[in-house]
Amino acid sequence: GQSLEQPSEVTAVEGAIVQINCTYQTSGFYGLSWYQQHDGGAPTFLSYNGLDGLEETGRFSSFLSRSDSYGYLLLQELQMKDSASYFCAALLLSGSARQLTFGSGTQLTVLP
């Protein structure tokens, strides 16, 4: 089956740097996405890695290593508003169809 593993909880303080890891076991892997979801809100897209390496978007960066079936989301200069759940999601190809399979999510708590 298709599975993605990520830590269930991470805690850090304001201004710190935190890395959320994601390992995957999938077939038809095409790329890795990250989504953020605040309590009571909709998941929102953060980043996508279609190629190996680092993608940087402001305070957030995402990394992919296909050979290691591994990726991570790096959050810098943490702010209180970054407290949320973060999901990695593998974009999979099945024939001509694409679908996203999600990890269980990492609850990030940012402390003052």
Add this chain to the structure above:
Amino acid sequence: ETGVTQTPRHLVMGMTNKKSLKCEQHLGHNAMYWYKQSAKKPLELMFVYNFKEQTENNSVPSRFSPECPNSSHLFLHLHTLQPEDSALYLCASRQRETGELFFGEGSRLTVL
């Protein structure tokens, strides 16, 4: 505001009731999805529609019945549900070029 609207936001129903969830997007996307989100579990893909045609049914029980009358609207018809079906049901549409999913804020369903 993601451009994807779901109604109702909250729904309580008995096991013998029939109800429907509605999703609407005017982003010009041609692919729409239903996901189920339960506590501490990954988002579970339920159904996928591309150009109004159902392309994925992820072994979902027949008490869930999707309908996609056009590319902007998606329904999930519910009947004779079980208490374990209580969850947040998320609708999403996909941007074809980037693969990014745009989620609605979900319909929180409680089955008594």
